[in-house]
Amino acid sequence: MGSITVLLVTQVASYLEQQLNKRYNLFRLWDHPQKSHFLTQHGASIRAVVGRSTGGADSELIDALPNLEIISSSSVGVDKIDLVKCKEKGIRVTNTPDVLTDEVADLTIGLILALLRRICECDRYVRSGNWKRGGYELATKFSGKTVGIIGLGRIGTAIAKRAEEQTHHIINREVISALGPKGFLINIGRGKHVDEPELISALLEGRLGGAGLDVYENEPHVPQELLGLQNVVLLPHVGSATVETRTVMADLVLGNLEAHFLGKPLLTPLI
Numbered sequence: 001m002g003s004i005t006v007l008l009v010t011q012v013a014s015y016l017e018q019q020l021n022k023r024y025n026l027f028r029l030w031d032h033p034q035k036s037h038f039l040t041q042h043g044a045s046i047r048a049v050v051g052r053s054t055g056g057a058d059s060e061l062i063d064a065l066p067n068l069e070i071i072s073s074s075s076v077g078v079d080k081i082d083l084v085k086c087k088e089k090g091i092r093v094t095n096t097p098d099v100l101t102d103e104v105a106d107l108t109i110g111l112i113l114a115l116l117r118r119i120c121e122c123d124r125y126v127r128s129g130n131w132k133r134g135g136y137e138l139a140t141k142f143s144g145k146t147v148g149i150i151g152l153g154r155i156g157t158a159i160a161k162r163a164e165e166q167t168h169h170i171i172n173r174e175v176i177s178a179l180g181p182k183g184f185l186i187n188i189g190r191g192k193h194v195d196e197p198e199l200i201s202a203l204l205e206g207r208l209g210g211a212g213l214d215v216y217e218n219e220p221h222v223p224q225e226l227l228g229l230q231n232v233v234l235l236p237h238v239g240s241a242t243v244e245t246r247t248v249m250a251d252l253v254l255g256n257l258e259a260h261f262l263g264k265p266l267l268t269p270l271i
């Protein structure tokens with residue numbers, strides 16, 4: 001497969017990059033600051049794109065790759081890929097569903113506990129030496145609390161495909177007000193699901209109890225106002241980021257590419 005040219009559009013786990021490099025003629029987009037010059041020179045040779053949650057293929061990139069056959073994303077989310085255009089052009093798209101479910105669910109529970117039991121605050125309290133002045137303030141019990149989950153399961157995905165963008169700012173002022181000063185918001189999906197300015201005002205004004213966030217509207221930018229708040233726990237989009245899970249995801253990306261180029265059925269096709 002060394003004669004097949006693959007374009008890596010964003011940094012991925014080093015295992016995945018090494019394996020791609022071994023098997024294919026690999027270009028890394030970020031090695032070419034003059035993107036349009038690079039695409040004019042090499043665009044026609046590229047038959048596959050590999051990306052993840054930080055980068056995919058928009059309409060402009062797809063147009064610059066006239067012989068593109070497949071986009072294989074090392075992520076469950078494919079919001080950085082123009083799926084409509086892929087469908088029109090007959091470009092196959094794969095992602096890495098299921099294999100990261102446990103990892104993301106584990107971290108969600110971690111985020112809930114960190115937020116409600118104030119684990120990060122307690123850690124800062126001990127490190128700062130303040131414990132000597134007295135015990136820390138009381139936290140909130142998690143067991144027995146009602147948890148509302150808004151997400152894209154199999155049915156939700158089917159609905160979302162039929163009604164694009166229905167999830168944009170689904171967590172708005174109304175939902176935040178319904179959670180109230182004793183409620184907590186956890187976002188482990190995509191930043192754009194939450195109206196971030198509304199979330200910030202609610203936190204600043206005490207209209208929401210707290211927030212645990214792994215994703216933001218404009219990553220890697222995290223609004224300054226959030227950084228100063230004690231009642232938020234902030235993670236850098238690491239839902240599936242363990243060595244074990246990222247390796248399984250990488251193998252799925254590689255498996256999809258191999259199946260495609262051998263003319264076999266894709267392992268996890270989206271389109």
Ligand SMILES: O=CC(=O)O
Binds near residue numbers: 074075076077100240
């Ligand atoms: O954000 C991570 C993913 O979509 O897998």
